[in-house]
Amino acid sequence: MPYNIRIVSTYPPRRCGIGTFSRDLATALAHFTAEVGHIRIAAIDNGHGPYDIPVDLVIDQYRPKSWHDTIVHICTRAAEARNPTVVILQHEFGLDPDAKGNDAQGANFVEMAKAFRDRGLDTLVYLHTVLDEPDAHQRRIIQDLAKYSDGLIVTTESAIQILESTTYGIAHEKLKHIDHGIRMQNPSQFNRLSIKQEYGLEDRFLITTLGLLSPDKGVQYGIRAYGRFLHESCTDAQRKQMVYLIAGQSHPEFVKAEGGELHRQFVATIEKALDEAQVTWCRTKELGSAGFADYDVIFLDSFLDENTLLRLYGATNVMLLPYLNTQQISSGILADTLGSGRIAVTTKFRYARELIHSNKKCPEGLIIGRYSRGILVDPGEPAVEQIAQALDYLVFSEKKRFMMERQAHQRGYQMRWNNSAWALLQYVDFIKDQKEIVTGRGLKFTREKPSKLDVHKYRRIHVTTTVDAITQELKTGKPS
Structure with a gap:
């Protein structure tokens, strides 16, 4: 069954690199007619409209109620649709003000991800900024996005290393690298x-x-x-x-x-x-x-x-x-x-x-x-x-x-937009498969008594013994 794709992002005519990114991604996804139903955009706006299709919802960037109303609209339309809805959030701190209008201090994207998770909507987040040394707010936002979404997507492998580090502590299975798409081939x-x-x-x-x-x-x-x-x-x-x-x-x-x-x-x-x-x-x-x-x-x-x-x-x-x-x-x-x-x-x-x-x-x-x-x-x-x-x-x-x-x-x-869009669709398939595997496993058991059959325990003993044997051999010069 094809997916309906919902992207939350800036969008042309707003002059913004993330808006251009989302437009090109949407255009590439539209080529996969067997995998994609319809594509719609919730455009984060700051007086740059009017907008045309595929934009069908407009978020007033500095009005908290507008963010909330958009959540309600997306959830309602997803519930009414025959095809499953996949939400893609294009996160950038500068697009996320708090209730007082302070730039980069909000948690609107996190509230969206949490609401969509609670409604059972598959939600992925593109991170357009990953900082080596985030402040407390920036760290919390990224960690919460990982917590409430099905996956974080970045365009660089090195960003995955940062997100996995002790700075953020995000599990590797929550992270995905997909190339930034390119629009043209080599002119002669x-x-x-x-x-x-x-x-x-x-x-x-x-x-x-x-x-x-x-x-x-x-x-x-x-x-x-x-x-x-x-x-x-x-x-x-x-x-x-x-x-x-x-x-x-x-x-x-x-x-x-x-x-x-x-x-x-x-x-x-x-x-x-x-x-x-x-x-x-x-x-x-x-x-x-x-x-x-x-x-x-x-x-x-x-x-x-x-x-x-x-x-x-x-x-x-x-x-x-x-x-x-x-x-x-x-x-x-x-x-x-x-x-x-x-x-x-x-x-x-x-x-x-x-x-x-x-x-x-x-x-x-x-x-x-x-x-x-x-x-x-x-x-x-x-x-x-x-x-x-x-x-x-x-x-x-x-x-x-x-x-x-x-x-x-x-x-x-290798970075053509069609390749990047296809990689995204494959990742969506993977996320859905993982959910089905988890829900189909049945009962979950936790260890309540020690056992000699514990493979993890055996491996620890084996590794320790091997290290001790090697150390003894180095000291004596004789095989242990």
Whole structure:
């Protein structure tokens, strides 16, 4: 019997990475018509509507009653449906305010999970933030989500290690890794050239930073590094063949924060970096209108619709991600960069270490990732020197760059959204099977008297005896 899928998340037109993630997941799930009945979204809203199907419920993010009403609606509709309902919560602390409106201090997702468990609804939670050093509230929320849901899903293996550690103490069987999906396949060299020609970028090496801008994206360090590369490595003629495109607006929530003061400070920081880098730059609303021959850095100050975003992946030679938050466990931009067969130069945030370097130990300094999928650098001030070195390596080593593109695409190909959606459906099947096994076991017995037949006791004795024998042999030099 197919599942009805209910996703609780932000959703377009709200400009939010988690909303984009949920949209792409829903689109991929819809391809599995034999396994999926219908897909509906309960959209967490903060004045960004109106919404279209598949959104059928809207949660007013800062109104507690709206969260409660949504729980009632979901439970009611699940009870009325012929197909079993599976609820998927997309958890992010920043989407969960408390009753007083304090951001990241709520427990709305936990209340949802608990209510759905009590109604017998299968409930899974995607965790979009897993912190190494959570505060008491953050730790409790994650632990409660594990307690009341059927499973926690993360996009990095390393997040499972954190959740299993003494910091959270969550059982391994409650945790599942599923790749972050990617949207596009590797465009051929012809496609890259044709896209560049369309934008007037032919014969130019394109370095790109994509996505909503905010201080933790570290763009100021990327600008300074790019300026250093131009001055140290390029002739005047070569400089005219380079362009650094920073495409995307500042995050709307960030622009409004504290009356816009934080955003004004951020803009000042970027302009200072441009001055220090000694680069020419401009802002434009349309890429085709920019004079690339006249500027080193172009800011495409507009929201990137799906078509534009995918075309920019295709046109890019190197994706620059100088992020400052090293605990970040997910990045759609990085996932799509590899999926597009493009090289990422990125700071060593958690998701980058996993995709680029297979979670191997990362010493300080520039690292060309395992299997050469990209280049890792340290965040903040050290990134200026290291990104400049990475650009020098990639620009002047064409064969190595093309090899890195192929290696990146090989990993990205495994992460197609259809693969991730299918993995999710298989996990749902596994959860249901486990429940049926547990409920079909019959009586449960606990040991009430010691027994010589206790295998666990025998194994402990055997291991102790073996260790003692080895120790004696080492002391005497004679077999025991």
